[in-house]
Amino acid sequence: MEKHFHFSNAHKDLIARDAESVLGWRYAPGIIFESGRGSTITDVDGNEYLDFTSGMMCLPLGHSHEELTETLRQQAGRFVHENSWYSNPQIIAFAEALTATLPDGLDVVNFTVTGSEANEVAMRMALGASGKHDIVSVIRGLHGGSLAVEGLTSIGGARRRNLGPLLPPANAPAIHAPLCWRCPINLEYPACGTACLAASEELIDQTTSSEAAAIIAETMLVAGGMIVPPREWLPGLKDLAARHGAFLILDEAQLAPARTGRMWGFEHYGVVPDMVTFAKGMSAGLAICGVVTRRDIAEEARGRAGTPWAGTYSGDPLPAAVALKQLEIVERDDLSARAEKLGARLTAGLKRLCQSYEAIGDVRGQGLYSMIDVVADKKTKRPDAALAERIRYNAALEGLIFICVKNFMRFCPPLIIAEAEIDAALAALERAIKRALAGYPRDVDFRASSSLAAGAERRAGRAQ
Numbered sequence: 442m443e444k445h446f447h448f449s450n451a452h453k454d455l456i457a458r459d460a461e462s463v464l465g466w467r468y469a470p471g472i473i474f475e476s477g478r479g480s481t482i483t484d485v486d487g488n489e490y491l492d493f494t495s496g497m498m499c500l501p502l503g504h505s506h507e508e509l510t511e512t513l514r515q516q517a518g519r520f521v522h523e524n525s526w527y528s529n530p531q532i533i534a535f536a537e538a539l540t541a542t543l544p545d546g547l548d549v550v551n552f553t554v555t556g557s558e559a560n561e562v563a564m565r566m567a568l569g570a571s572g573k574h575d576i577v578s579v580i581r582g583l584h585g586g587s588l589a590v591e592g593l594t595s596i597g598g599a600r601r602r603n604l605g606p607l608l609p610p611a612n613a614p615a616i617h618a619p620l621c622w623r624c625p626i627n628l629e630y631p632a633c634g635t636a637c638l639a640a641s642e643e644l645i646d647q648t649t650s651s652e653a654a655a656i657i658a659e660t661m662l663v664a665g666g667m668i669v670p671p672r673e674w675l676p677g678l679k680d681l682a683a684r685h686g687a688f689l690i691l692d693e694a695q696l697a698p699a700r701t702g703r704m705w706g707f708e709h710y711g712v713v714p715d716m717v718t719f720a721k722g723m724s725a726g727l728a729i730c731g732v733v734t735r736r737d738i739a740e741e742a743r744g745r746a747g748t749p750w751a752g753t754y755s756g757d758p759l760p761a762a763v764a765l766k767q768l769e770i771v772e773r774d775d776l777s778a779r780a781e782k783l784g785a786r787l788t789a790g791l792k793r794l795c796q797s798y799e800a801i802g803d804v805r806g807q808g809l810y811s812m813i814d815v816v817a818d819k820k821t822k823r824p825d826a827a828l829a830e831r832i833r834y835n836a837a838l839e840g841l842i843f844i845c846v847k848n849f850m851r852f853c854p855p856l857i858i859a860e861a862e863i864d865a866a867l868a869a870l871e872r873a874i875k876r877a878l879a880g881y882p883r884d885v886d887f888r889a890s891s892s893l894a895a896g897a898e899r900r901a902g903r904a905q
């Protein structure tokens with residue numbers, strides 16, 4: 442059913458107070474939400490929206506899941522936080538449950554609070570265990586916003602402006618992304634024979650000290666354009682790392698648990714990394730993240746480069762109890778299979794839109810995580826970030842929330858979403874596309890509405 446929300450004066454007042462006192466990136470329209478249940482979130486006027494962001498990609502079980510709420514309630518009354526130089530049964534059980542989902546060898550967990558910190562601890566371990574210092578990343582990868590991992594992040598845009606000298610030298614060595622739809626070396630898959638890997642090896646030779654400590658990659662590069670590597674790429678990357686005596690670190694912040702249709706995204710490729718980092722979805726929204734590695738790597742690094750790492754909140758019992766419960770439910774309810782099945786429905790719907798609209802250039806993704814690449818036209822593939830922002834704006838007024846960065850619109854609903862909700866979202870999205878193509882909204886300045894849109898718009902006309 443078609444919706445068009447109008448905000449009350451009380452809602453507008455809250456938006457104005459937010460702008461006055463809280464610093465943060467805000468999408469337009471600004472919306473103040475006050476509750477959530479399942480796949481739906483509700484604003485202060487009582488308007489309901491389908492949450493195709495799962496919060497910040499953190500809620501595979503959706504909002505206010507009853508079993509998680511009960512675990513939270515019980516644990517909150519017992520033990521919330523402790524000195525991180527001691528331990529507790531909840532963190533031990535969570536570490537055991539996590540490593541049980543991983544291949545043999547990935548046996549020890551260093552917990553952190555954020556995904557950025559998890560990747561920084563992985564960097565510390567790689568440096569500590571190898572005695573080397575170059576970390577190679579993949580162009581279009583995103584590994585977080587704290588300074589060391591910002592140096593490994595190359596999705597471009599405003600986020601790196603003015604940081605210059607604060608970015609560590611590790612930002613230099615970066616290799617090609619396996620983005621076949623916009624091949625970085627202008628070849629076609631599969632005839633190319635994944636030539637991007639050979640070209641990448643040359644980049645490593647030329648831009649490192651020939652002593653790379655690690656290669657870090659998102660198993661599927663999400664923010665950089667939902668790049669699902671062709672099946673040979675990850676095994677090839679693992680070989681490349683081995684040839685250089687470098688560890689392979691896979692960043693699964695966006696993917697685990699179960700989102701791609703497997704508990705861990707790398708299971709699609711038959712590759713086992715030396716370290717894997719987890720965050721967002723694995724945390725159940727309570728900020729418990731970390732890195733899992735082999736015991737020999739952890740022991741080799743011990744006492745070097747500040748490892749093992751323990752911050753103030755890492756390993757707290759409250760988030761551990763909830764994240765453990767969530768992992769148990771993900772396994773009990775086989776949400777990997779559900780992600781695969783419902784993902785096929787979502788992808789099919791998005792592909793239908795791709796066939797119908799010139800501006801929907803490509804649909805990429807895996808499992809229940811999809812993205813639309815919005816373009817001026819399919820022939821030039823010229824990114825159209827302004828149109829993507831307008832579609833996102835109209836969709837919000839239709840009761841559908843999703844993330845849009847530059848020309849990439851991402852769809853990441855809770856894994857418990859119902860089929861009917863997916864269909865409703867697709868219908869709302871199509872209405873939003875039609876309104877955006879008709880030029881609505883006419884009077885909204887999007888330049889400040891996302892951290893990256895401004896940069897992308899300025900470059901409009903240049904292929905990304």
Ligand SMILES: Cc1ncc(COP(=O)(O)O)c(C=O)c1O
Pocket residue numbers: 554555556557558560583584585586659663664692693694695720721
């Ligand atoms: C792949 C990936 N790694 C790491 C991070 C950083 O996580 P956090 O925001 O918890 O620091 C993000 C955040 O979006 C991410 O997408």
